[in-house]
Amino acid sequence: MGFLAPLWLLAGAAAAVPLLIHLMRRRAGARIDFPAVRYLLRAEREHSRDLRLRNLLLMLLRVAAVLLITLAAARPVIRMAGGGHARTALAVVLDNSLSTSAIVGGRPVLQQLQARARDIIRRSSTADRVWLVTADGVVHGGSRDAVLDAAAHAEPFGGAGDLRAATVRAAALARAAALPAKEVVVLTDGQAASWHDPLSLGDVPLHVYLPAAPAPANHAVIDVRAIPTRWTPRGAVRARLLASDSATYRITLEGRTLARGIAARDEEIALRAEPPERGWNAGTVELEPDELRGDDVRHFAVWIGPAPAVSLHPLAGPFARSALDALVQSGRAGIGNEIGFAPADEASKLPALLIAPADPVKLGAANRALEKLGIPWRFGAAVRGESMVRAADSTRALDGVIAESRYALTRIASAERTDTLASAGGAPWIVAGPRYVLVASPLAPPATTFPLHASFVPWLDDMLSQRLSGEGGIPRDVAPGAPLSRPPGVDALELPEGGAMTLSADSFTAPARAGAYFYLRGTTRVGALVVNPEAAESDLSRLTPEALAVRLGTRATNVFTDSTALTASVLTAAPQRPLLAPLLLIAAITLLAETLITAPARRRAA
Amino acid sequence: MDTARATRADLLDPATIAALGRIEVTARWIVDGFLSGLHRSPRKGFSVEFAEHRPYQAGDEPRHVDWKLAARADRWAVKQYEEETNLRATLVLDVSRSMAWSGAAARLTKLAYAERLAAAIALLFLRQRDAVGLVRFDDVVRSSVPPRVRTGQWVRLIAALEEPGSGRASHAASALEAAGRLIARRGMVVLISDLLMDPDDVVQTVRGLRHAGHQVVVMHVLDPAELDLPQSSEALFVDPESGVEVAATVADVRAMYQATVREALVEWRRALSAYGASYEPVITDAPFGVALRRAFSARQEAP
Numbered sequence: 001m002g003f004l005a006p007l008w009l010l011a012g013a014a015a016a017v018p019l020l021i022h023l024m025r026r027r028a029g030a031r032i033d034f035p036a037v038r039y040l041l042r043a044e045r046e047h048s049r050d051l052r053l054r055n056l057l058l059m060l061l062r063v064a065a066v067l068l069i070t071l072a073a074a075r076p077v078i079r080m081a082g083g084g085h086a087r088t089a090l091a092v093v094l095d096n097s098l099s100t101s102a103i104v105g106g107r108p109v110l111q112q113l114q115a116r117a118r119d120i121i122r123r124s125s126t127a128d129r130v131w132l133v134t135a136d137g138v139v140h141g142g143s144r145d146a147v148l149d150a151a152a153h154a155e156p157f158g159g160a161g162d163l164r165a166a167t168v169r170a171a172a173l174a175r176a177a178a179l180p181a182k183e184v185v186v187l188t189d190g191q192a193a194s195w196h197d198p199l200s201l202g203d204v205p206l207h208v209y210l211p212a213a214p215a216p217a218n219h220a221v222i223d224v225r226a227i228p229t230r231w232t233p234r235g236a237v238r239a240r241l242l243a244s245d246s247a248t249y250r251i252t253l254e255g256r257t258l259a260r261g262i263a264a265r266d267e268e269i270a271l272r273a274e275p276p277e278r279g280w281n282a283g284t285v286e287l288e289p290d291e292l293r294g295d296d297v298r299h300f301a302v303w304i305g306p307a308p309a310v311s312l313h314p315l316a317g318p319f320a321r322s323a324l325d326a327l328v329q330s331g332r333a334g335i336g337n338e339i340g341f342a343p344a345d346e347a348s349k350l351p352a353l354l355i356a357p358a359d360p361v362k363l364g365a366a367n368r369a370l371e372k373l374g375i376p377w378r379f380g381a382a383v384r385g386e387s388m389v390r391a392a393d394s395t396r397a398l399d400g401v402i403a404e405s406r407y408a409l410t411r412i413a414s415a416e417r418t419d420t421l422a423s424a425g426g427a428p429w430i431v432a433g434p435r436y437v438l439v440a441s442p443l444a445p446p447a448t449t450f451p452l453h454a455s456f457v458p459w460l461d462d463m464l465s466q467r468l469s470g471e472g473g474i475p476r477d478v479a480p481g482a483p484l485s486r487p488p489g490v491d492a493l494e495l496p497e498g499g500a501m502t503l504s505a506d507s508f509t510a511p512a513r514a515g516a517y518f519y520l521r522g523t524t525r526v527g528a529l530v531v532n533p534e535a536a537e538s539d540l541s542r543l544t545p546e547a548l549a550v551r552l553g554t555r556a557t558n559v560f561t562d563s564t565a566l567t568a569s570v571l572t573a574a575p576q577r578p579l580l581a582p583l584l585l586i587a588a589i590t591l592l593a594e595t596l597i598t599a600p601a602r603r604r605a606a
Numbered sequence: 607m608d609t610a611r612a613t614r615a616d617l618l619d620p621a622t623i624a625a626l627g628r629i630e631v632t633a634r635w636i637v638d639g640f641l642s643g644l645h646r647s648p649r650k651g652f653s654v655e656f657a658e659h660r661p662y663q664a665g666d667e668p669r670h671v672d673w674k675l676a677a678r679a680d681r682w683a684v685k686q687y688e689e690e691t692n693l694r695a696t697l698v699l700d701v702s703r704s705m706a707w708s709g710a711a712a713r714l715t716k717l718a719y720a721e722r723l724a725a726a727i728a729l730l731f732l733r734q735r736d737a738v739g740l741v742r743f744d745d746v747v748r749s750s751v752p753p754r755v756r757t758g759q760w761v762r763l764i765a766a767l768e769e770p771g772s773g774r775a776s777h778a779a780s781a782l783e784a785a786g787r788l789i790a791r792r793g794m795v796v797l798i799s800d801l802l803m804d805p806d807d808v809v810q811t812v813r814g815l816r817h818a819g820h821q822v823v824v825m826h827v828l829d830p831a832e833l834d835l836p837q838s839s840e841a842l843f844v845d846p847e848s849g850v851e852v853a854a855t856v857a858d859v860r861a862m863y864q865a866t867v868r869e870a871l872v873e874w875r876r877a878l879s880a881y882g883a884s885y886e887p888v889i890t891d892a893p894f895g896v897a898l899r900r901a902f903s904a905r906q907e908a909p
Contacts, residue, residue: 035704
């Protein structure tokens with residue numbers, strides 16, 4: 001039995017009123033002189049049992065009447081067997097994550113799940129409400145036929161999606177429908193990686209179906225990285241595979257095969273290359289097809305360009321000269337006018353790597369140059385004394401670098417995004433923005449130990465090749481469906497199959513299909529978005545029904561591996577019948593009985 | 607006919623007639639209304655009681671001459687005898703605290719009603735030349751007036767009836783015994799009481815009176831509220847004599863109470879009738895004529 005307005009049950013406390021009156025009735029009333037008390041005593045003595053029974057009966061009838069009325073106000077409903085099923089809000093969660101596209105028994109797991117979904121939805125009646133929620137978060141509602149059609153045409157998602165969130169959302173839909181019965185059915189391949197945390201669905205019953213067949217063996221490319229992210233023009237591709245045995249792989253760049261090979265189990269693939277391509281390029285690491293095709297190819301994107309041509313100003317100092325010479329000799333940089341490397345007061349164009357002037361007298365000229373170049377930073381007061389330098393990015397080893405003389409860097413208001421790459425004494429020391437890098441000390445030993453530090457030349461290489469050369473931007477790796485913000489100045493997203501998707505909103509979701517996508521400003525590629533499935537999605541290990549039930553952790557959970565049992569257990573809630581009318585009828589009979597018992601006395605009293 | 611009835615004081619509302627004057631006056635109106643002397647004495651005097659002397663006149667029977675007076679005073683006088691009635695009656699009136707109660711402000715208390723009823727009965731007896739006395743009692747005998755028929759008895763009875771106060775409890779047995787002692791030969795004892803007392807003592811005393819040859823009439827004075835119950839919802843009923851308290855819901859116990867009172871009246875009637883005593887319930891809202899008629903008929907029917 002349930003209640004549609006359970007708060008009314010609190011009014012049941014009013015049942016104590018007749019009880020209290022019954023207990024206190026002999027303590028109220030006026031004091032009356034009455035000589036014939038002996039007759040009253042005799043009457044009570046001779047009829048005391050009748051009186052007690054009568055009063056007890058009246059008290060019980062009144063208490064029962066109050067309880068019945070409050071119970072009726074709470075609008076109770078009771079489930080009655082027979083007569084079909086109760087009106088049900090049924091939400092079917094279809095796991096269309098990448099793992100369900102694995103071929104098992106000659107067809108994708110998703111097809112099996114779709115068939116189960118259609119079986120269940122067909123059992124619903126027009127009085128029910130039905131939704132289909134897929135793992136990628138898409139909700140299909142409306143008529144039963146519309147939901148059936150959606151179940152039949154559900155496409156596999158390129159990533160893991162969020163099956164847990166889809167289930168919670170399905171339960172919320174069912175609860176919000178305000179129908180007598182609510183059910184959530186989850187059709188999943190039972191992949192262990194999909195179910196981490198317990199669910200909390202309240203009182204909504206949960207039925208879970210997972211196929212009885214074991215998960216197929218799977219090999220996959222679970223990680224690919226272009227190192228560095230910008231090749232000038234040399235670089236490397238590193239990849240990790242998931243395979244139970246050795247696997248044949250192929251590495252491509254813009255469709256051109258860079259390398260083929262066989263990787264041993266757990267071996268990391270590494271390929272060094274100096275390709276002739278320039279600009280933003282898409283590449284893949286591919287394995288031989290297996291039961292799950294979606295993770296046999298993993299994409300990457302890399303910017304390739306010539307070594308940056310650097311124009312070094314003489315006042316930048318001997319240490320800057322030595323470091324640049326080292327880069328030029330190794331082919332990682334060249335001499336030219338592409339990138340300036342100078343004290344800030346001597347800078348006249350971007351991109352440039354700017355350092356503080358050695359002479360404080362030139363501070364004003366330096367700030368004017370910064371303003372002229374549109375850089376939102378200014379040199380402030382000189383700060384003397386040793387300050388430890390800390391890199392904002394822990395991967396950059398600046399530990400041990402000391403700044404002895406520096407200028408306080410002050411940021412002026414600007415909407416432009418800036419990065420603080422290193423700080424000294426808690427204040428910004430190296431800052432960067434679009435097409436500039438600014439150091440708050442001269443690169444000379446009296447001001448800082450940085451030029452003497454082992455990390456100086458790699459840092460200079462990184463700044464020149466990754467931050468200052470070519471178009472800005474670095475590739476971003478995301479999972480299908482991930483929420484994203486549109487980068488500033490980007491108009492569209494170039495699709496792998498050709499064409500472009502216009503980006504007008506400030507935010508958008510990553511495409512569902514894996515691939516390398518490029519941000520476009522006009523017709524120029526200015527960045528890359530690499531969409532690959534989550535590595536965990538390639539682990540097809542399945543939970544047993546018992547383990548899944550434990551991991552779900554929610555009440556009223558039934559886990560099935562038999563489709564017939566699943567279908568039989570769904571939409572079985574007995575129809576609910578309201579008890580309002582019978583309760584009111586019983587209350588009326590109770591009150592009538594009370595009236596019949598007390599009426600003679602009331603008539604005599606009148 | 608209606609006019610005639612309306613002017614008869616014995617048929618007026620007791621409270622109305624009581625408001626018109628003192629007991630002495632109202633009793634006369636009641637008795638006048640009741641038409642005293644309806645009965646004829648079945649037994650005529652067989653004894654006389656000295657009343658006064660008068661001078662001898664020719665024709666007087668010599669046996670009535672007071673020879674002792676003639677010898678002492680040398681004067682011939684004839685003894686005048688008051689003819690003794692055929693009945694000597696004693697009214698036994700309960701003046702206990704329970705009698706001084708009325709269920710409604712517009713009604714006479716049981717005691718006021720009983721006093722007027724007793725006065726009327728006494729006047730009736732006196733007008734018939736019956737000797738009548740009075741015993742007032744509560745837990746003890748408060749006062750007694752021996753039965754007499756001579757002039758002045760009426761005044762003595764009224765004076766006794768108008769004595770103030772009422773005692774706490776009722777003990778009719780001793781009063782009845784005292785009344786019996788006041789009547790030298792067979793007579794009548796009329797008990798006027800609310801009978802809120804132990805029936806056994808009363809019945810035993812009545813039995814004694816009956817064995818002594820007395821005629822006993824018991825007039826049970828009841829307020830209408832004692833037959834029903836006072837109008838109230840919840841109340842604490844207190845006995846003014848004993849102080850006993852009983853809390854009750856009137857609506858719940860009224861029917862049972864009424865049945866109990868009816869049963870008690872039947873028990874009184876049965877117990878008193880078993881010894882030849884007459885028993886008449888008298889309700890204080892009934893005209894005095896009704897009560898007088900019952901008392902009169904009880905005397906007529908008495909063995």
